[in-house]
Amino acid sequence: MSRQVFLYDPPDRFVAGTVGLPGRRTFFLQAIAGPRVTSVVLEKTQVAALAERMDELLDEVVRRSGGSASVPAMAPSEVADTAPLETPVEEEFRVGTMALAWDAEEQRMVVEAQALVELDADTEEDLAEAEERLLQDEENGPPMLRVRLTGAQARAFAKRALDVVNAGRPPCPLCSLPLDPEGHVCPRQNGYRRGA
Numbered sequence: 001m002s003r004q005v006f007l008y009d010p011p012d013r014f015v016a017g018t019v020g021l022p023g024r025r026t027f028f029l030q031a032i033a034g035p036r037v038t039s040v041v042l043e044k045t046q047v048a049a050l051a052e053r054m055d056e057l058l059d060e061v062v063r064r065s066g067g068s069a070s071v072p073a074m075a076p077s078e079v080a081d082t083a084p085l086e087t088p089v090e091e092e093f094r095v096g097t098m099a100l101a102w103d104a105e106e107q108r109m110v111v112e113a114q115a116l117v118e119l120d121a122d123t124e125e126d127l128a129e130a131e132e133r134l135l136q137d138e139e140n141g142p143p144m145l146r147v148r149l150t151g152a153q154a155r156a157f158a159k160r161a162l163d164v165v166n167a168g169r170p171p172c173p174l175c176s177l178p179l180d181p182e183g184h185v186c187p188r189q190n191g192y193r194r195g196a
Helices: 044-065 124-136 151-166
Strands: 005-008 013-019 026-033 036-042 091-103 108-115 144-149
Touching: 005 026, 005 036, 013 044, 013 151, 026 044, 026 144, 036 108, 044 091, 044 108, 044 151, 091 144, 108 151, 144 151
Parallel strands: 005 144, 036 091
Antiparallel strands: 013 026, 026 036, 091 108, 108 144
8 A cells, every 4th residue: 555645735724733621632733725634643742842843943944044044033923823723623643753854945844744653573673674664665654744834834833833832731830740620749749738
């Protein structure tokens, strides 16, 4: 079976969003072009890492180009996207690995999210070999979402993604773990909570 690649070049919309209440949220990347909608599930830490790395790569592009690249220093307000995810949200796959690149010729950020794949291997060397074969197999690899963004779209994506990650449960002022609406057992207080 040949690899399924969901290509958006360029998307009308590419955002990170969530479904569910804080503490029980499911994180999605969603790409839209016309009537096509692709939604993939990933972890909160993956969303945060993608947004942070995207900003770092864009900063590096600006630095190396001496400011001549078509990348804004901050997310332009005119491309900000605060709308919710397009519904119904239907998961295509769960993300395992992601990659970022800057296409200098086309002045585009390339984002790739590849489906999580479980590999059977007896040793770490066998596992590394299997992973390498899988990554290089363009025809038969796992499903992949590939999105090409302008510098402004990439900045707007990164800003929204970090906002979505930070919109969850507030952190405990002592231990920085998320506070639950049902209560919080803080390890810094040995689990002791004072009565009201």
